[in-house]
Amino acid sequence: MARDSRSRKKKASPSKKDGKLRYIPLGGLGEVGKNMYALEYEDSILVVDCGLMFPDDEMFGIDFVIPDIAYLEERKEKIVGIVITHGHEDHIGGLPFILPKIPSPLYGTKLTLGMVGNKLSEWAPAFTPDYREIRAGERVEMGPFSVRFIAVCHSVPDGVGLAIETPVGTVVHTGDFKLDPTPIDGRLTDYAAFSEEGKKGVLLLMSDSTNVERPGFTQSEHTLSGTIDRLFRQHRSRRIVISAFASNLHRVQQVVDAAARFNRKVVLVGRSMVKNVDLARELGYLHADDKTIVDIEDIGKVPPGSLVVMTTGSQGEPFSGLVLMSRGEHRVITLTEKDVVAIFATPIPGNEKMVSSTINRLFACGCEVVYEKEQAIHVSGHAAQDELRVMLNMVRPKFFVPVHGEYRHLVRHAKLAREMGVAPKNAFVLLNGDVLTLEKDKAVVKDRVQAGGIMVDGIALGEMQGSVLKERRELAEEGTVAVSLILTGEGTLASPPVFESRGFLHLEDAAKLREDLTVSVEKAVESLGAKAASDRELLETRIKGRMRDALRRFGRGRPMILPLVTVLGEKPLPERPRASSQGRGRRRKS
Amino acid sequence: MARDSRSRKKKASPSKKDGKLRYIPLGGLGEVGKNMYALEYEDSILVVDCGLMFPDDEMFGIDFVIPDIAYLEERKEKIVGIVITHGHEDHIGGLPFILPKIPSPLYGTKLTLGMVGNKLSEWAPAFTPDYREIRAGERVEMGPFSVRFIAVCHSVPDGVGLAIETPVGTVVHTGDFKLDPTPIDGRLTDYAAFSEEGKKGVLLLMSDSTNVERPGFTQSEHTLSGTIDRLFRQHRSRRIVISAFASNLHRVQQVVDAAARFNRKVVLVGRSMVKNVDLARELGYLHADDKTIVDIEDIGKVPPGSLVVMTTGSQGEPFSGLVLMSRGEHRVITLTEKDVVAIFATPIPGNEKMVSSTINRLFACGCEVVYEKEQAIHVSGHAAQDELRVMLNMVRPKFFVPVHGEYRHLVRHAKLAREMGVAPKNAFVLLNGDVLTLEKDKAVVKDRVQAGGIMVDGIALGEMQGSVLKERRELAEEGTVAVSLILTGEGTLASPPVFESRGFLHLEDAAKLREDLTVSVEKAVESLGAKAASDRELLETRIKGRMRDALRRFGRGRPMILPLVTVLGEKPLPERPRASSQGRGRRRKS
Missing domain, CATH: 3.10.20.580 (Ubiquitin-like (UB roll))
Structure with a gap:
């Protein structure tokens, strides 16, 4: 691991028993990734989420980046709980590395904890987590915090937002959300709960800024059903290969349902696809009868026209199912002009070229390819401008902090909040490590704590010089x-x-x-x-x-x-300090 | 330089005196970049364009890639001319490295040759090119080829398409084009010329495939005038900074015109911006009076509200004007919340993250930023589906080869041509190095010549092991x-x-x-x-x-x-061959 240059070495400021509430983002502000937020009140700290971020091109050999938790490590006995809002990597991916350092009760819904479990058993098998399963609608006391879990729609099932009662006032955290009017699992974002909190009075709202640049409403996941249906109708005799995010179980459900309707069997390809579907079926989040799902080893027993292959690789990830197929390197599936491939996802920023190369290779295999430029094949899991406005209308907070976004997203979301009635000085654009200190009628940012990124190099490398x-x-x-x-x-x-x-x-x-x-x-x-x-x-x-x-x-x-x-004749030099900042050069003690 | 793995070592097949015409793409097929095409008839070869391509992320330390011209070098005495269609890097950027190896008459319009001249004087100052200036509408004989230059609209002025009469039949090459109905310079794509050729009968059409994925028509460059006007009207008292492609002189003209209307002075920032504007003004392609353009050293003499800064950096290029400003590292211009910055371009695929980081840094400077997600700030220079259909309708070729595109673009463009009436077997998806051999009524692909990429490492490195x-x-x-x-x-x-x-x-x-x-x-x-x-x-x-x-x-x-x-006591080893493919290991002669 290596502390990146954004890590701040400044000594964490000591908290005080002053009856004030502190909101301390440790990740996810000014970036999309490694979300982690702390709420501190006197002797108690509540942590929300613990994600990772994928490295940018400049981070050679780095597999991912996790939040710097020096501030929490120094105060780990104060932590009353870690609440996980949903099972995406940028919210749970840091847990295997961080949780063992700050072992605390881990709260989440059934599916979220299942996904966390898969992650921990892979990366930190020796650690025994203290799981506390919760349901949306419940309220749990954690020290001075009373946490209400509120159902929200997102691109993974079983997500929650939070309304946290504290001695200073109520803090609402939306989590990653959208206001999907027709969610696949029928589980709506709980407008009533958010509105109720708004009516009672909310001190602080933290809200998802990912899609603040998009006008209007994000479309319902359900709008893809037309595209999926058309795909099955148009290609009755061809094998259909569909790629999507493995965590988007709503989308997998839609494909499974269509397969059942069109009398096709589903074969799952890609480790995370198999893992997530297995988990979701076991826990009751994905409904597929055993006859519909066929093991990949039995693929030869089903005629191509009766098959749907559901695979990873929608982002062009190097060793994913779809990419191996596009390279002709998949051990079972060889694509030809008899196949039709549909990619039900758009590239995440930064993945555009990998996705584009994958599509070119699929064309070179001769298959028909259904992708972004062709049809409606993706909807976002995040609220667009009008949904963010609705959230602000429901919650009507005194203070507002946009979270989960790059810097420009935060600035624009703060502006949007001001347009919706938040007092101009009460909307704060914070960065990781900034401390927002709240009283009943006052909020100020003056302290900072150590925050930034720890780079993880696959095999844990300990601290590595930048x-x-x-x-x-x-x-x-x-x-x-x-x-x-x-x-x-x-x-x-x-x-x-x-x-x-x-x-x-x-x-x-x-x-x-x-x-x-x-x-x-x-x-x-x-x-x-x-x-x-x-x-x-x-x-x-x-x-x-x-x-x-x-x-x-x-x-x-x-x-x-x-x-x-x-x-010759000299012993090798003992340890010499290296000039850490000068790259090429080296210095020795004089 | 290094030959990349796509370079084919196969010996170039000898051409024959068989009365057949050969079309040989050496770059630009299956990629966007390094366009270069050859037409060969018995003892004569005509070359069209000579571009470069920017490297992908895997090509560490490589600055750009140019076409492998082994086939032409072995036959350089046969070359009757090199025709350049327009002044973009992917059409002229290879010239400094390639032209000295195959010195031949170089044909192009005035502005195109001016841009070539700037490039050659920078990268190959010792070489004396044999320029042959042409105008759209003219016809020039080059050996057995009679080349008619046809005006086309594109995102750089003075572009041409070609109608090449050969003993076997007429070959039409669209060049990079769009059918802009209201071009800024009033120079329309010459429908009449393309239609006339179509009426006389065209053997082969090569057409620009870049935007084959986009339905409808590409919008006119003129549609940006509304956005530009609004920008000037809304920010009468603030300094305006505008970033765009330095070669898009139409866009620069629109900004200069708006500046004049709103009584602002224009300051040019960025080497290529200054160079291109100087050239275009000198040659009469950009109209700006001397009072409107102010030298950057005199920027202090003009109040901010009376300034427009026109800069490079719309792609987030590391040392461009806008990026230096966003980092607070520009030697003259410091951005503050008093500035408004407009980026009049969308990211080229692969540049998304660099552009996004630049925008985030601009927000952090406090400026207001007008960019992609906000308003209409860009139109493409390439024809969309309906324009490609119009071109096919006008030219009505017997044989068709889609060019200038990634593999999927070529496949889709061939499909579109078939839908428009080209006989299915007459639309060819070729790759670099494929030889299309044409007779009056017949075209076949069976030969291949050496083709691929030569990687250039800034300072010319000679051949370097892969x-x-x-x-x-x-x-x-x-x-x-x-x-x-x-x-x-x-x-x-x-x-x-x-x-x-x-x-x-x-x-x-x-x-x-x-x-x-x-x-x-x-x-x-x-x-x-x-x-x-x-x-x-x-x-x-x-x-x-x-x-x-x-x-x-x-x-x-x-x-x-x-x-x-x-x-000790041994001389150092003499040259040892290195195992070239085994990366880590080495072998010695045994």
Whole structure:
């Protein structure tokens, strides 16, 4: 793991017994991902969600980013509970790494806890969580907090928003939501509960900002049923392959229902698809009889025209079912011009190129492809502008904090709240780590706590210097040339220098350049006299300078130069501190 | 430079004096970028366009990709001319690297040649091109080809399509086009010329496939005038910053015109913006009086409310004007809440995240931002489905080849042509390197020539092994650990091994791991006895294996291991061939 540059090293400010409520976002503000929020009142902290974020292109070799929880670790005995609003990665994905550090009762609905369970058993099998299953509509006391769980519609079933009574006033957190008028599972967003809280009086509202840029209402998940139906009707004799998010069980349900209507069997492909569907069927969130679902090993027993393959890969993820099929590398399914493939999802920002390449490869397989540019194949799980307005109308909060969005989303959502009647100074655009301190009639932001991202490198790496990523970037751009020097105690070369390059012109094929580099190194050593053996820093600087000159004369870019120096008869150096910010260079204690 | 994996090493098939016409795409098919097409008839070759493509994320350190022109280099004496259809990078960007290798007369309109000139003087200043300026409407004879230049509307002025009479029949190439009914410069796509060719009879049509996924007609550039006008009207007292493509001189003209109407001065920011506007004004393609354009150094003399800043950076390019401003790093312009910034362009696929980050930073500067999600701020320069239908109706070709598009675009455009009456077997989806051999009534694809991409690494690198990119990828993902070993002639360690890591856990901070690695290396050397000094391949394999085991025990990922071996008293090894495909490993001649 590595603390990224946004991590703030500032000492967390101590909380006080002052009768004030503190709202502290630790993730999810100014970004879409790693949502995590804390509410602190005197000796008690309530945590909401614990997500991860996928890395951007610059984070070489990083698998995901989780919130920096230094603030909570220092106060873990104060935590009265962690509430999970729904089962998406950006709300539960940090748990395997974070929960063991702040073990606390974990509250969530049945499906959400099931999804958390799958995650924990994979990534933190040794840890025993303290699950507390709740239902929408219930109220649970956690220390000074009385938490009411409110049903909300979203792109995964069983999501909740929260109304949290505190000694200072009620805090409402929408969770990720939309106001779907015709949800597939019939479970509506609970307008009545939000309105009721609004009537009683709400101190603070935190609301989902993802789709604040979209005018109007987000369409109902149900609107896809027409597209799905048409797909089945038009291709009665062809095998149908459908790709969608594995967590969007509403969409899977619609496909399963259509399959049953059109007498097709469903084959599930992709680990997360199989896992989520198994879980949802077991817990009663997905209804499919055993005859409809067929194991992939039995696919040969069903004629293609009687099959639907439901697979992962709608985002072009490298090892997903659909991508393997598009590459002709899936162990069971080979696509041909007899297949029709439908991608029931739009690319998440950043995935556009991967999705586009996948579609091109599917065309090259000869299949017919139904995708974004063709038909209505996706609806969002997040509320658009008018739904956000409705939420503000229902809850009518005194103070407002837009959450779950990039910076511009937060700014625009705050503006929208002001247009809807929130007093201009009462709508706060916060960033992770900002502390909003609330009294009954007053809210101020003046403190900050440590917050930011911890980069996780698959195998947990412990803390890693931030400069490592910078070095990876340089290696990626220019490659490296390593040189080994062997010096006598008098500072003369005991043997000719040896070079190795990687990610750079291969020196074996460039005799002239290697000769020039050898001369550069020899001259660098000579120029220092006896100092070559005693002043390592000077030697390395001189060698790098001379080698870089030789490379420049050759017009060969700027590979990272990596000198390895041995002075014969000398023990290897003990631990030396590395100049952490200077990427290429190194410093030694003088 | 490096030949990418798509380059085909197959020997180019020799052309024959058989009275047949060959159409050979060398770039631009199955991709958006590096457009280059050849028409060959017996002893003569006509080349159309010579573009570059920007690299994808996997091409570490690569600046751009140009077409592989091995086929043309072997036949350069046959080339009768290179015709450039318009001045965009994906049509002219390869010229500085390719034209010196196949020096030939270069045909283009005045503005196009001006843009080519800027490019050549920057990248190939020593080369003297043989420019042949043409005008739309003219006809020029080039060997057996008689080329008619036809005006087309596009997002850069002065573009042309081509009608090429050959002994076998007429070939029409649309170039990049749209059927803008109200172009800013009043220069319409020449329907009459295309229709006339259609009436006379067209053997083959190549048509722009970029927007084949979009239904209807692409909107006129003129539709932006409303948005621009509103922007100026709504913000009379604020400084306005506008970002757009530097080559879209129509859009720059609209901004300049609005500035004049609203009594504002225009300041140009960004090298390519300044260059293109200078050129276009000089050649008469952009009309702005000297009082309207103000030098950036004089910006302080104009009150903010009387200024428009016209800048590059609409794609979030790292060192562009708008991005520097958004980072607070521009040497002259500092953005505040008093500014309004409008981005008059949508992201090109792949640039979405860079654009999004730029917008977030602009919000953080406090400015008001007008962008994609807000208003109509962009229209495409390429024909949509109905325009493509109109083109097919006008030209009515016997044979059809969709060009300028990803694979799915080509497939869909071929389908559209069939729907419009092209005989199903006469619409060809080709890839770069495919040879379409045409007779009066017959067209077949059976030959292929070498084609693909040459990767250019900024400074021309000559040919570079493909494995270099693979190594860069590994370095980026995992970093590297280099180890220097000094052996006596008897194969014992003469000194303890020295380690250096980059892009990986810093070994100075991991004493235990460094100790383990030292032991691994010592054991590896011991296990080989005298062989350690004589069998370098075995030694390296053994060292890598043992070090990797130690790293695995530590749970520390798989950095690339780079051993540098010196045997005292031995000369350094002469050039050794490197196993080019095996990334990590190396082989020596046995």
